[in-house]
Amino acid sequence: MPSRDDNHTGARIKEQRRIARLTQRELAARIPYSYSLLNQVECGARAATPDFVAAVAAALKIDVTALTGQPYVTELQQDRLAALVRPIRESLDLYDLGADPGLQTRPGAQLAREADDLCRTVRATHLRRAAVKLPGLVAELTSAAWTTPTTELWQALASTYRTAHDIAVKLGYFDLSSVALDRMAWAADRASDASLAAFRQYMRALVYFREGEYTIGQRLISAGHGLLQGEALTRENIAVTGQLHLGATVIAARARDQHAVDTHLEQAQDCATRVGDASEVHWMSFGLTNVKLHRMSAAVEMRAYDDAIGQARSLRLPAALATSRRAHFLIDRARSEMETGHKAAALGTLMDARRAAPEQTRYHPGARETISGLLHMARSTPENLGYMAAWIGL
Structure with a gap:
């Protein structure tokens, strides 16, 4: 079985449990999962599913990200995405500053189209491209909406805040995503939408x-x-x-x-x-x-994984389906395949998810945990699995 370091969700659960001064049996008594499963997750023999992580976080009264380890700082830096987060954060703080006298804004219809294009870009999982464009558009729309407060401009600004939320969630910056949702409420209220x-x-x-x-x-x-x-x-x-x-x-x-x-x-x-x-x-x-x-x-x-696989096999996804939804489907399918022992199929499905949406898949906790589970189910690590594990940061 492959060696394993302590940079996985189970190890972080163990660490946080000890900080809370709980034994495994005491923590297991507080969650709707067995002591045996908790033991296997902590040692890395079983993947920590999202529902399991959420239950443990609630029992320990800590944030889920303390257990998932998001954001994945090393991978974000390698992909040159971490540097894009600060400008987004700064742009969200412009909301109540009024019009920027030093900023020349384009016509409202053009700004609205660009806000729509950004939504489309995120649905296509081009996160870097959207993250680069977003701060400038937020600044421009904020100034334009204060100068000429039309419904169209406030709606477009609300849309860009929604895009900021989507990017933040996909990269693991949940604190930033909450700020973006607050700003979205502020703009939607002004749009009376x-x-x-x-x-x-x-x-x-x-x-x-x-x-x-x-x-x-x-x-x-x-x-x-x-x-x-x-x-x-x-x-x-x-x-x-x-x-x-x-x-x-x-x-x-x-x-x-x-x-x-x-x-x-x-x-x-x-x-x-x-x-x-x-x-x-x-x-x-x-x-x-x-x-x-x-x-x-x-x-x-x-956890009706056989049912989920049956549904997945019968689904015929239309070509026009957003790439983000397609990737989410593939990650769900891979998890079900792993949980039912279809290891080769699960790995192949995750590789399909990577081909469809590499940025989304790399930072998706479900994909990460499924690969983690496959590593520990393998007697030896197949080349493709080792490659995927290294790519996702395991």
Whole structure:
């Protein structure tokens, strides 16, 4: 079996457990997982799944990132992405400074198109390209919106804040992602855009989903629905309503509530049937395909891995599906294949994810933990697995 250093999630769980002065049995008693599994995760013999990590973090009252080790500083520096984070952080701090007299801004329609292009770039998982362009566009839109406060400009600014959130999450900077969501609320309020405000609640709910705070996540989803009550039944509002139900689906799955999973999936499917492919609405990729992807993700979260693999094999993803969603599907599939002992298939699926979206895959905790699990299942390390492990930073 390959040697292993202490730079893995299980080792960090062990360290934080000791800081909390808990034995393995004491910690196991506080989480919905067995002592045996905790023991295997801590020594690196089993992968730490996202739901397991969230449960441990909640029990120890620490942030999930203390256990996952994100952001992956070495890899970010190698990819020259770390240096791009500070300008984004600085641009988010311009929101209340008014117009910049030294900055010449382009016409509002052009800025709105560029904000849309940035969303499209992130969906295509070109994170570096988006991160380079984002700070300048945020600065320009901020100044323009203060100078000429139109709905279009405030909406475009809210969109760039959403892009900042997406980039921060994908690179592991969750503190920065929270700031971006606060700024998004600020701009959506000035745009008087209920669908944007509701969509922001969906993204906030996913933050708590990652942290294992499912009750708060469910409340945020309900708050999102509340923002749309009384609004016109437009295509946009129906799509956002459906996306809120999809967010509720994965939260319910993580909470092991099958009835809620089925209910939200049914309501999301109803919305998708009414609007068809609504991928263009806030770049959510909402539609019948996304409902199917969330149905599979729910199976993964509920550890019904055989069911998840069966669904994955029957899915036919359209060519137009956003690369970010395709990569997420592949990472979910690889996790299910590993958990059911299909080691070669899991490795091949992760390699497909890398080819589709290298930047997203490299910084995705699910991909990292699946490779970690494959390393410890292997009697010897195949060349492709060793290559992937080195690439992802293990």
